[in-house]
Amino acid sequence: MTGRLTIIGTGPGNPNQTTPQALQAIAAGEVFFGYGPYLDRLNLRPEQQRIASDNRQEIDRARAALDAAARGGNVCVVSGGDPGVFAMAAAICEAIEAGPETWRRLDLVVLPGVTAMLAVAARAGAPLGHDFCAISLSDNLKPWELIERRLRAVAEAGLVIALYNPISRSRPWQLATAFKLLREILPVTTPVIFGRAIGRPDEHFTVVPLGEADQQAADMATCVIIGSAETRVIERDGMDPLVYSPRAAGP
Structure with a gap:
């Protein structure tokens, strides 16, 4: 079973600066991993699971998200700004490189955002x-x-x-x-x-x-x-x- 992992940049904090592409991914996601204040910016539905962690726990967060996606989930990892600029996309790639082969087979998508x-x-x-x-x-x-x-x-x-x-x-x-x-x-x-x-x-x-x-x-x-x-x-x-x-x- 192979799941999907989407890494989302929500922009600098103004809801109007979150891209339509990111909003579509948020609407479709099942499980959301991220730093608490970034997850607080999302309008999640009751059935969408929210897993918050401290801002210094990026690698642990990446591994947990990859594990959830490998079990077949539609998983989102949330960053402020752009996820590829000093943020979670690099942490996910680092975890994949050092992790099991199953993580490399995941459907991985990185969605850009407006960086600070x-x-x-x-x-x-x-x-x-x-x-x-x-x-x-x-x-x-x-x-x-x-x-x-x-x-x-x-x-x-x-x-x-x-x-x-x-x-x-x-x-x-x-x-x-x-x-x-x-x-x-x-x-x-x-x-x-x-x-x-x-x-x-x-x-x-x-x-x-x-x-x-x-x-x-x-x-x-x-x-x-x-x-x-x-x-x-x-x-x-x-x-x-x-x-x-x-x-x-x-x-």
């Missing part, structure tokens, strides 16, 4: 209009020294940088350290965008120069976008500024 940096970029204007990258500041799965090397390399290469997982109670110092490193490379006037819970009722959005960027403006629900030397800010009276990176960047 796209929601924040759209709110700001077009800061990702030219070359950019995404880096997670979490050192749970990689050493901090590697994060610093990557930050330095992409800043020197002139890429716009989207920072995921910028700060937490267990990692209160890393965003400030990242800003300090970037100030050694980029102009202090480089725009920094803080976008928290964009599209939700509790959203917070602000743009400051790198020289004034403060880690206190971020939490784990924040995506931070740091411009390149070419990124521009268009001030507008009584409105948030527009931030964009020209398509023709570089000398």
Whole structure:
């Protein structure tokens, strides 16, 4: 008996930003695995089973979902944003690679979603209009020294940088350290965008120069976008500024 495993990205939290394809998969699913707050965003029917787990239990969640699908279930694994961006699609693939042959025979579907940096970029204007990258500041799965090397390399290469997982109670110092490193490379006037819970009722959005960027403006629900030397800010009276990176960047 072979089941189906669908990995769903629900977007950044605004129900209108969940794709119709994802909504169809949610309506058809039987068992849902995910981080509790992400499952809370779904309007599940009484017969649809909900299995919540902590955000740090991704591999255990992946294995449990794969086991359920291997037993013939129509299983959904739910991520916020896009499931392939620092999320559950990679955890599922990692579990499949190390797991039994039956997991490789599953009908596996990954459905994309609007990831946080796209929601924040759209709110700001077009800061990702030219070359950019995404880096997670979490050192749970990689050493901090590697994060610093990557930050330095992409800043020197002139890429716009989207920072995921910028700060937490267990990692209160890393965003400030990242800003300090970037100030050694980029102009202090480089725009920094803080976008928290964009599209939700509790959203917070602000743009400051790198020289004034403060880690206190971020939490784990924040995506931070740091411009390149070419990124521009268009001030507008009584409105948030527009931030964009020209398509023709570089000398």
